[in-house]
Amino acid sequence: MTVTDQPAAASATRRLTTAKAISEAIAQEMERDPDVFVMGEDVAAYGGIFGSTTGLLDQFGPTRIIDTPISETGFIGAGIGAAVEGMRPVVELMFVDFFGVCMDQIYNHMAKIHYESGGHVTVPMVLMTAVGGGYSDGAQHSQCLWGTFAHLPGLKVVVPSNPYDAKGLMTAAIRDDNPVLYMFHKGVMGLPWMAKNPRSIGPVPAESYEVPIGKAAVARPGRDVTVVSLSLSLQHCLDVADELVGEGLEAEVIDLRSVVPLDRGAILESVGRTGKIVVVDEDYRSFGLSGEIAATIAESDPGLLRAPFTRVAYPDVPVPYARPLEYEVLPTHRRIREAIVSVAGR
Amino acid sequence: MDDELRRGFYRQMVRIRTYEEAIRADYHADKTPAWDIGAGLIPGEMHLSAGQEPVAVGLCAHLTADDGLTAPHRPHHLALAKGVDMRKMTAEIYGRETGLSHGKGGHMHLFDPSQHFSCSGIIAEGIPVAVGQALAFHRRGTTNIAVAVAGEGAANQGAFHESLNLASLWKLPVVFVIEDNDWAISVARTASTSVPSNATRAAAYGVAGERVEGNDVEAVYQAAGRAVARARAGEGPTLLEVHTVRLWGHFEGDAQAYRGDELAVAESHDPIPAYEAKLRADGVLDDATVEAVRAEAATEVADAIAFAKSSPEPSPASAYQHVFV
Numbered sequence: 001m002t003v004t005d006q007p008a009a010a011s012a013t014r015r016l017t018t019a020k021a022i023s024e025a026i027a028q029e030m031e032r033d034p035d036v037f038v039m040g041e042d043v044a045a046y047g048g049i050f051g052s053t054t055g056l057l058d059q060f061g062p063t064r065i066i067d068t069p070i071s072e073t074g075f076i077g078a079g080i081g082a083a084v085e086g087m088r089p090v091v092e093l094m095f096v097d098f099f100g101v102c103m104d105q106i107y108n109h110m111a112k113i114h115y116e117s118g119g120h121v122t123v124p125m126v127l128m129t130a131v132g133g134g135y136s137d138g139a140q141h142s143q144c145l146w147g148t149f150a151h152l153p154g155l156k157v158v159v160p161s162n163p164y165d166a167k168g169l170m171t172a173a174i175r176d177d178n179p180v181l182y183m184f185h186k187g188v189m190g191l192p193w194m195a196k197n198p199r200s201i202g203p204v205p206a207e208s209y210e211v212p213i214g215k216a217a218v219a220r221p222g223r224d225v226t227v228v229s230l231s232l233s234l235q236h237c238l239d240v241a242d243e244l245v246g247e248g249l250e251a252e253v254i255d256l257r258s259v260v261p262l263d264r265g266a267i268l269e270s271v272g273r274t275g276k277i278v279v280v281d282e283d284y285r286s287f288g289l290s291g292e293i294a295a296t297i298a299e300s301d302p303g304l305l306r307a308p309f310t311r312v313a314y315p316d317v318p319v320p321y322a323r324p325l326e327y328e329v330l331p332t333h334r335r336i337r338e339a340i341v342s343v344a345g346r
Numbered sequence: 347m348d349d350e351l352r353r354g355f356y357r358q359m360v361r362i363r364t365y366e367e368a369i370r371a372d373y374h375a376d377k378t379p380a381w382d383i384g385a386g387l388i389p390g391e392m393h394l395s396a397g398q399e400p401v402a403v404g405l406c407a408h409l410t411a412d413d414g415l416t417a418p419h420r421p422h423h424l425a426l427a428k429g430v431d432m433r434k435m436t437a438e439i440y441g442r443e444t445g446l447s448h449g450k451g452g453h454m455h456l457f458d459p460s461q462h463f464s465c466s467g468i469i470a471e472g473i474p475v476a477v478g479q480a481l482a483f484h485r486r487g488t489t490n491i492a493v494a495v496a497g498e499g500a501a502n503q504g505a506f507h508e509s510l511n512l513a514s515l516w517k518l519p520v521v522f523v524i525e526d527n528d529w530a531i532s533v534a535r536t537a538s539t540s541v542p543s544n545a546t547r548a549a550a551y552g553v554a555g556e557r558v559e560g561n562d563v564e565a566v567y568q569a570a571g572r573a574v575a576r577a578r579a580g581e582g583p584t585l586l587e588v589h590t591v592r593l594w595g596h597f598e599g600d601a602q603a604y605r606g607d608e609l610a611v612a613e614s615h616d617p618i619p620a621y622e623a624k625l626r627a628d629g630v631l632d633d634a635t636v637e638a639v640r641a642e643a644a645t646e647v648a649d650a651i652a653f654a655k656s657s658p659e660p661s662p663a664s665a666y667q668h669v670f671v
Binding site: 041049074136138196315317320321322324328 | 390471500533661663664665
């Protein structure tokens with residue numbers, strides 16, 4: 001088993017989209033372990049609405065890449081059942097927003113069975129799902145919701161921001177004996193039919209590797225302000241940090257990579273050096289990740305901060321459809337930049 | 347069947363198709379050369395209803411503004427046939443302040459209280475809402491009914507089955523309509539559904555069930571008439587499945603490679619030319635009428651789109667309104 005958190009130099013020149021990196025990780029685990037299989041809506045011939053299973057049907061056939069009816073309670077529950085019998089299903093919930101129709105299986109079963117059984121039963125299952133907005137898909141197809149799932153004990157919540165991490169985190173998620181919710185933002189997948197995003201294509205080693213779940217990455221070192229983010233927002237933070245160099249401001253950008261476990265140590269270590277923090281989160285502002293990070297600092301050492309705790313998050317409104325409305329409330333480059341500059345005291 | 351009624355069916359189907367073709371053209375007009383779902387005058391997902399006009403038209407001919415209807419993610423044909431204002435609906439789709447929801451909803455979330463019309467983008471989740479509308483109508487002693495429309499893929503969701511049981515148990519004035527277009531995105535009906543006809547599932551809940559083959563507006567009209575009459579008479583719900591056709595992709599931009607040869611077959615079953623030919627053969631339509639129907643539809647649609655395009659965008663600050671009353 002290879003455990004790394006930086007691209008291996010040897011194959012770092014091969015560039016994949018995040019979607020391709022995810023499907024490659026699944027394929028390699030399926031080759032390695034006959035207990036791994038995939039279920040979900042449109043995962044076979046279509047290859048996943050967001051490309052997460054493209055090519056897998058041709059390679060593994062319909063007995064291991066299984067199209068399901070639109071019956072999320074049924075097939076997520078079936079994934080749980082197969083997992084408790086020792087298989088390692090990778091189940092796709094097409095949009096995280098659809099969790100409403102199947103949440104009982106997710107939070108009362110997938111998340112709790114191990115605990116309820118006193119540790120005797122494991123649920124080694126990956127539930128992967130598309131999150132995020134920015135393309136006018138409205139209130140029922142654009143949410144992030146990682147805070148909702150992170151709030152429930154028993155689920156690991158993985159949120160990659162780039163192709164390299166996406167592959168390594170998916171490999172780690174499939175091998176993990178815990179249930180893992182793997183949330184990919186549509187905007188980081190490198191899809192040909194979405195806004196083109198250079199950070200959604202990147203170097204990915206051909207060989208199998210794991211990125212450990214629960215370990216944040218310093219995506220960009222800096223001395224002036226700690227910027228903590230994840231998923232598509234992380235990419236925006238890197239863009240803004242690059243711009244701010246010209247103004248003599250060095251932001252340190254931390255990619256959480258998972259919400260559960262939350263790498264609190266990485267946050268505290270960075271804030272301990274900079275004394276300033278901006279959390280950038282596309283999930284709803286209240287009762288979520290950004291508040292949890294504030295609590296983490298307050299509980300550790302409130303004196304760490306030399307400027308007010310600052311967050312750029314989704315205000316507590318449903319996702320609006322029209323572009324001027326949605327871009328008012330998304331964590332945009334403009335909002336991120338203003339927050340960093342303000343916290344830096346520039 | 348009355349000639350004027352039949353011409354009305356034709357007129358409404360042409361109106362809906364003209365609308366969908368215009369939306370389709372504008373949707374794609376400014377997404378080139380690098381196609382981006384979030385770009386252009388009409389951003390986001392777009393699920394168009396071409397081919398499914400007979401369901402909406404045959405059904406809604408029996409409904410009044412005071413009857414309820416819940417539509418799924420593919421709602422335009424149902425909205426227009428139900429009587430939702432074309433201008434306001436179009437402005438919503440173009441994300442304008444004058445839209446049904448001031449730009450907050452979008453094409454999957456059309457709400458028109460004056461027509462008791464709503465949509466949900468979540469499969470099958472509009473169905474229980476129709477049951478609740480029927481509960482309200484029933485408790486208030488009206489003869490209004492509610493109709494839940496969903497695709498055949500939705501008939502494998504728990505909400506569909508729970509709603510049938512509830513409506514039957516409480517003998518509510520509901521008509522459940524399944525639009526079977528053979529495809530749940532890329533998953534064929536035969537790969538998703540354990541029975542050849544969802545109408546047979548009605549028996550499990552003690553309600554009447556009927557399947558309409560042929561995607562024929564008149565057959566839909568007759569079957570829906572029986573179902574609506576039962577509901578209005580207090581005889582409880584009906585489950586109606588119409589075998590229809592999805593002429594275009596699940597959403598715009600769907601390459602539909604998964605359909606293979608079936609797509610050409612589907613395209614040869616366009617219900618509008620077929621109905622036009624039938625009415626011509628029966629002497630109900632002539633060149634002049636066809637021409638007039640098309641011109642009238644084109645004018646109305648052009649007006650609605652012009653209204654949308656000339657309407658202001660919502661102010662960004664309005665994003666914070668309407669979270670609570």
